[in-house]
Amino acid sequence: MSGVLAVPLAVLAIHLRSIRVPGSSRVLGWLDSLGFVKQPPPEAPSIIVIDLPSHGIPGVAHNRIVSISDVPEMSDAGHFAINDENAILFLVALSAVLALIAMVTAIWAEHRREPTLYLSVGYICGALAIAQVWMLAGFVFGIIGVTAVLVLRHRREH
Numbered sequence: 001m002s003g004v005l006a007v008p009l010a011v012l013a014i015h016l017r018s019i020r021v022p023g024s025s026r027v028l029g030w031l032d033s034l035g036f037v038k039q040p041p042p043e044a045p046s047i048i049v050i051d052l053p054s055h056g057i058p059g060v061a062h063n064r065i066v067s068i069s070d071v072p073e074m075s076d077a078g079h080f081a082i083n084d085e086n087a088i089l090f091l092v093a094l095s096a097v098l099a100l101i102a103m104v105t106a107i108w109a110e111h112r113r114e115p116t117l118y119l120s121v122g123y124i125c126g127a128l129a130i131a132q133v134w135m136l137a138g139f140v141f142g143i144i145g146v147t148a149v150l151v152l153r154h155r156r157e158h
Contacts, residue, residue: 003121013095106119126141
């Protein structure tokens with residue numbers, strides 16, 4: 001089941017990455033229209049109070065400067081900030097995790113000699129999901145899966 005879910009997630013992430021224009025926040029606009037995220041309220045003007053030693057600065061009463069500014073300040077986005085890049089990265093990571101779970105489960109079921117029809121489909125879907133993101137890795141995982149199944153079945157026969 002996880003392999004079958006990984007493929008559409010990977011396709012969605014690749015599609016969103018292809019239509020994303022840097023700075024446009026299309027993904028966040030779409031999530032906002034669905035009600036999953038909400039824009040924060042605009043920030044109130046910042047008030048800065050600076051204590052000064054008495055050096056005879058004209059216009060400064062009681063050794064203080066008060067500055068009120070409504071100019072927004074730039075700060076680094078955190079690792080968990082919700083933006084288009086992180087949303088797409090989350091979809092890619094989720095599809096990769098689901099794909100790896102499907103592939104490991106299929107190999108484990110083959111090792112335990114369980115019926116593997118649905119698990120093999122899960123493995124194939126997992127490899128396809130990884131191939132959507134990174135073609136070489138999907139190809140390598142496909143070869144690893146075929147090799148593992150052949151080795152396990154060869155051991156079982158002998």
